[in-house]
Amino acid sequence: MFARRFTVLVCAAAAALSAATATPRQQPETPAAKPPAAAQQTGSTPPAKLTLDDALALARKNEVQYQGAVTAAGLAREDRLQARNALLPAVTYNNSVIYTQAAPKPIQASTGVPVVFIANNAVHEYISQGAVHESIDLAGVASLRRAQAAAALARAQAEIASRGLVVTVVQAYYNLAAARYKLETAQRADDEGKHFLQISQDLERGGEVAHSDVIKAEIQANDRQRQLQEAQLALLNARLALSVLIFPDFNDNFDIADDLHASVPIPTLGEVQQLAARNNPEIRAALAAVQAANHDVSAARFEYFPTLTLDYFYGIDAEHFALNSTVLGQRVSNLGSSIVGTLNIPVWNWGTTQSRVRQADLRRAQAKRELSFAQRSLLAEIQSLYKEASTASDELAGLARSAQLAEESQRLTVLRYQHGEATVLEVVDAQNTFASANAAYQDGAVRYRVALANLQTLTGELTHP
Helix, strand or coil, rough: CCHHHHHHHHHHHHHHHHHHCCCCCHHCCCCCCCCCCCHCCCCCCCEEEEHHHHHHHHHHHHCHHHHHHHHHHHHHHHHHHHHHHHCEEEEEEEEEEEEECCCCCCCHHHHHCCCCCCCCCEEEEEEEEEEEEEEEEEHHHHHHHHHHHHHHHHHHHHHHHHHHHHHHHHHHHHHEEEEEEEEHHHHHHHHHHHHHHHHHHHHCCCCCCCHHHHHHHHHHHHHHHHHHHHHHHHHHHHHHHHHHHHHHCCCCCEEEECCCCCCCCCCCHHHHHHHHHHHHHHHHHHHHHHHHHHHHHHHHHHCCEEEEEEEEEEEEEEEECCCCEEEEEEEEEEEEEEEEEEEECCCCCCCCCHHHHHHHHHHHHHHHHHCCCCCHHHHHHHHHHHHHHHHHHHHHHHHHHHHHHHHHHHHHHHHHCCCCCCCHHHHHHHHHHHHHEEEEEHHHHHHHHHHHHHHHHCCCCCCCC
């Protein structure tokens, strides 16, 4: 069954790869208007439209590392519950029967002759009683507090994983959006390369340019063809990367919202600092680790103190399994109770307790150093990540303008070449400039989105349309 399912998945992946690497004539004219071939399946099911929020919700359900952090938080919560319950009285009900070898014949107590086996209270002993056990131990109280701190630490680590997952999903999501734009640009560049090759050939036939121009134009057209194929492969890889991240099964029949270039404001530095001081999970995790280390020290030191255990028993412990027995002609109830108290005073264990205290002190010192480092790192990250987002935002407008100018320059240079005012090298340079400027614009948009996502690792709030 597993082999058959795996074969189906491999065939589906092969079909997607074949569709994505088809010839340019099979590709849509504008990927923004129509999904690329890599996004379509042979079936009639329309692709699901995913927004960034949809992708984040799916990733939180299906991403393995994040779910691992959530599972760890759940385990820590159960550890806290168990540590609390260990401090409460435990009730059990015990039933047992003890059969002892009797003497070969009745023996009078006055003779002083021993019975065959005297390990138990009687030849036949029946025990059926409830037991209440309580242990009063200061180390148990410290263990409960440590479990509470560990649960808080696990929750903070789950929050760290959640915010890191946001960065991963945002990057994969907008990498796919940028790959679609790059494929569109590569398709246009391929068309321009073919058009320029046709122009150079026409001018050569008219005797207006040398054959070297045709050779250069053909080389350029071949380069554009290879770049188109690379763009198709990049789009497929970006789609598969996002699919594996958010879906529980292999699925490439989806589309994403076209909001890569939507206007997204950057928060002010004051807002970032305020939210980071209040909502940063790394600081919470470091504080919880210090608290857990403090309770570890207390638990180790409490091993020097005595522990008191109390046991209360009520039920039957008699020669007959019955509520009543007849003793010397009198009816006697077999129901009774007993209480056992034990005070355990530690005297000597070859320095084991002292060693545990030293271990706990070392862990606490390290936890305090990590807290200090986390606080310093937060201050540095606020400055660094905010500057990164601010720089990406400032550069984005310039990149967009450069892409527009490069496109216009390419158009004008081709016109000048047709009128004999420009050389073939100028046309090639204009085409290369247009391709690189457009790619830089798409990469800049992704960089800005990822920078905003990195800011939310400090603030807990993701800025998007």
